[in-house]
Amino acid sequence: MRIGVNVGHFTGRPPRDLVGKVRALDDAGFASLWFAEAYGSxxxxxxxxxxxxxxxxxxxAAVAQIPARTPAATAMTATTLDHLSEGRVVLGLGASGxxxxxxxxxxxxxxxxARTREYVEIVRRVLARREPVAYDGEFFRLPADPDGLGKPLRSSLHPYREALPVHLGAEGPRNVALAAEIADGWAAMFFAxxxxxxxxxxxDEGxxxxxxxxxxxxxxxxxxxVVIDDDVERAADRIRPELALYMGGMGARGANFHHDVFVRMGHGAVAERVQELYLAGRKDDAAAAVPTAVVEQIALxxxxxxxxxxxxxxxxxxxxxxAIQGLPDDVAVVASLL
Known part of the structure; x- marks a missing residue:
């Protein structure tokens, strides 16, 4: 089992001494370093x-939001970064919510x-650079050609790797199947x-x-x-608030895909209670309503x-x-899991 770290997205401000921490992960032999985005960094x-x-x-990238950029802009960024990192990039994509x-x-x-399927196809064509990119889809059209001035273009930057890996972030079974069908990997969240x-x-369906x-x-x-602590309950307390946020506060009632994950796991009553408390503004109570057994299913x-x-x-x-969620407090201790 390879072990990496997913820093996630920055909230408030970037972590202090990010340079020292990522160098320590590199030196310790961690397999990967991932970042995310929401509506900030x-x-x-x-x-x-x-x-x-x-x-x-x-x-x-775990993951780059599909609605945030055109497919060509995402491919440009990924291939540029692949050159500068000498082929170390994995492009994770997700539809967000x-x-x-x-x-x-x-x-x-x-x-x-359907939007994701078209997006990935265009990204792959840009990355491959075999021919000028023309695409006539339901969601994306290249060239858009409203005035007849656009023409298909091919990237002026040659790829460092034509087969730069593309992952899909997915939680529901249809999205997971889509990752298996069109991507090089699946970026999983709340896996049990x-x-x-x-x-x-x-x-297998995909x-x-x-x-x-x-x-x-x-x-x-x-x-x-992952929380290393001699006290299991104290370790669970570190994770409960974020689980409550995702289970109860992400999206609206009836349109929260993270909530649905826990319902599929058989924790429908817990998920409903956490959502009720969170949407009522009782965030601490929502966190306290997440049982340790639920935490242990998706966390270490x-x-x-x-x-x-x-x-x-x-x-x-x-x-x-x-990919361990968040920068470890003690790299040496977590590295002992490698």
């Missing part, structure tokens, strides 16, 4: 910053799977080893639609909260020995790499 600037201060570690897509970017969210069969079936089946090198990278918490034993549950799943 972007995903690519930190990756470029870290490319300049590391030499070995993979650098991934209606609140961010429509409320922040002003882009309609309707039919996200106990539901490995469910996700394995979704992946691979069955793909010419040639599962491609060599397809990988599953799961972002997982407790003393080092317990975390190592719990990590064994992941070894037989579809997950190839765990």
């Amino acid at each position: 972007d995903v690519f600037t930190p990756l470029a910053f870290c490319a300049a201060h590391t030499s070995r570690i993979r650098l991934g 209606p609140q961010v897509s429509e409320g922040w970017h002003g882009v309609p969210y309707a039919r996200p799977l 080893p106990a539901f490995d069969d469910f996700y394995r079936a979704a992946l 691979f069955a639609r793909r010419p040639g089946g599962r491609p060599a090198g397809f990988e599953v990278v799961a972002t997982v909260p 918490i407790g003393p080092v020995g317990k975390v190592r034993r719990d990590l064994d549950r992941w070894e037989s799943t579809v997950v190839d790499e765990i």
Whole structure:
């Protein structure tokens, strides 16, 4: 099991001594370093910053928001960064949700799977640079040609790698199947080893639609909260507020895909209670309503020995790499899990 780190997106301000921390991860042998974006810090600037201060570690977007950029702009950024990092980039893409897509970017969210399919196809064409890119889709048209002046173009920058890996962020089974069908990997969130069969079936459905089946090198990278602490309950308390945010406060009632994950896991009553409390402004009560058993299903918490034993549950799943959520407090301790 490979171990990486997903820093996520910055809230408030960037972490202090980011240079020292990412260099420590690079030196310690962590497999990868990922960043995310929501409606504050972007995903690519930190990756470029870290490319300049590391030499070995993979650098991934987990994920770049599809509504935030045109497909060509995303491909331009990814291939530029791939050159500057000497081939260490993984481009993770995700549809985000209606609140961010429509409320922040002003882009309609309707039919996200169909939009994602077109987006990935254009990104791949730009990255491959085999011919000028022309595309006539439902959501994207190149050239747009409202006045007859546009023409198909080919990137002036040659790719460092034509096959730069593209991952899809997905939670629901249809989206997971789409990742297996059109991408090089799945960026998983709130993955629970106990539901490995469910996700394995979704992946197999997508691979069955793909010419040639599962491609060599397809990988599953799961972002997982990890808290090393001799007190399990205290460790769970570190994670409960964020789970409450995602379970109860992301999106609107009836349109929260993170909430739906926990419902599918059989925690419908918990998810409903957490959502009620969170949307009522009772955030502390919402966090307290998340049982430790639920935390332990999607996180690794407790003393080092317990975390190592719990990590064994992941070894037989579809997950190839765990990306620890957040910068570790003690890199040396977490590195002992490698």
